[in-house]
Amino acid sequence: MTLNRRTFLASAAVASASLSAPMVMAQGRPKVVVIGGGAGGATAARYIAKDSDGAIDVTLIEPTRQYYTCFFSNLYLGGFWEYENLGHSYGTLATEYGINVVHDWAIGVDRDARTVTTAGGHTLPYDRLIIAPGIDFIDGSVPGWDISAQDSMPHAYKAGSQTQLLKYQVENMREGGTYCMVAPPNPYRCPPGPYERVSMVAHVLKERNPTAKILILDPKENFSKRALFEDGWSRHYNGMIEWIGPDFGGANVEVRPESMEVVVDGQVQAVDVCNVIPAQKAGRIAEIAGVTDGNWAPVTPTDMRSRIDPNVFILGDASAQGAMPKSGFSANSQAKVAANNVRADLTGSRVFPARYSNTCWSLIGTDDGVKVGASYEPGADQIESVSSFISQVGEDADLRRRTYEESIGWYEGITADIFG
Template structure:
């Protein structure tokens, strides 16, 4: 059996066996509305349709008819992956019995249990699933706003045109130029993501522009897989990458998009490309639904991903405040299966098993030099807690690193099949 089926389809079959119990329904089927068609929402919609049969009326609301994965988008920037390989449609989800609506959710009335779309359509629900990903916190990087400056200093942290723009800017950098990244504060989407991106930019520059430099300005004093990335940068891109943490001014940064300058602890530096990854919060619809806390994330029950503020609303993936799990595509997919199982149990009477969650994050440092970190998780009364974990070791041989990279390719094939069919 292939890796992708072992990781996702086989695991899901074991979890969901026997859940679609016969159910005598009333005149109207229970209605489930899912907002967001990525690893969280897409998986929930597909699994509900697959395992609940004809028992539920399932609607998936996603603004984009084609979904572009943020995971693996760094490999596109590095030249290892075609952009089209990141893109996935909803035809198979729709064919499986889900009503797919390409529109933007603009309002949630939790008292009336309705969702209002930009086009004017009002969708009633019995259960609402929110998986909107992230939005950016205004003012988190002085001098920068997503509305005004993303076309000059791109974030590329919502995959699509921004990813293409950043790749183009890197490839067109002047000889010997300076690439700058303003890294995000915790918590944020995909903790290894910024540093894998640095690796991929370094790979491009080493090939096309070997005298160029990379400056990383970071408000954090440590980050995911730090020892692995630093080892890799020294090995593959010696002298190219400079990382400044908060004790060296990385936490006191202003950007000036109009003049392409960054100000680090009062010192002005001219840059050629600047990738600004700002502070983050739950996607806007979670804010509109008023299921977020003062930090901008949506607190949930660890055993179900159910909102702590509304028992009929589930929030999963990047938008949720759940405990130890990172904000990753793998995590959202894992959480989605628990959400689908819980909703089926509540609306059809099928059996609900104890929640268990898993995650792995792969990163590519250089050609065939892949590393990974991951864990398994269980709910406690307070949070989703890590119970076992693993991480690649520094100094691993080339054969193991190559195998790790190949494993990540199998994972991508598996998870996208699991989400989109």
């Protein structure tokens, strides 16, 4: 095998690469470039800048000036959360933490030269690169649907205008009409998300359009919190929601955006609103950087470091790390571990043992909140769950209300932790 800089780095042991890293750093302060300003990327940028006390030059590349969280966007659909409360700016990261926030698209990564190029023509050098681009969709995963159909059949799985569009469609659906969701296969962003969304749509329809129906077309045999959701649907929205799994055609679905039809196992059905959530993969820049295995980016469980290049870290939804779900809480947790290791690489600071955690809250109806979560540690090959918990069917109303209130406190806390 011919050795060049890339093949040498990819084959080197992670620990050795970390120890030798300061010897190959650029002139002046070491540089970290973070691609993606969501729960993973913004958290990592903030913690590296905050805890290095100016010793590391941090640049965050994010195309949007106002970031809208996917988590809690379902509550906006259901009328429990205001749209503006989903939006967060990067001003504090820039002014209080000295992060160079570049509002642009990252379009290229040269891992040999250690540079990132942007659509605006900038070339940014790095000593360590953090990639946290979220998700993109797999072309052709839902026959008849591609990104050009998102205005007629929205995915609303990247928050912002898509979420607003879906809310408008639901609220203006004809009386007695049908809302259809095409659910995604595993793995995907926020495992309970599609089913919380169904709950929130049902909440709106119960008030505004009580004879409407909801149809879930699902390629999976099971889904997160299924018993909790189905119990809640029967209590709050009895007879409104129908779930069709793979045994009855949920895995054999085609959509026709122009005629607003779905084809389920060959049977054509007209629908009024169709929320298509396609199969997912790591955001495109991870593929461009050459750090994916096809759809996701494999990382080492101790530090979220790419298994392909030890100078690159991948966070959140884009990573293939093991047992953790793809969620905002997970990305935030992973970012802190990665930030600690990046600082150690570049300044020789102490590395703390990796500990990860996640909780996913869901709202089923008014004051009816449920949750699932776990604590995680690095295993030999991947991140593994070491303890877990989940809400139980039959909990009393006061506990469900407190669970919902807990989720609001979490949202306020985590967004402050991410954006400062």
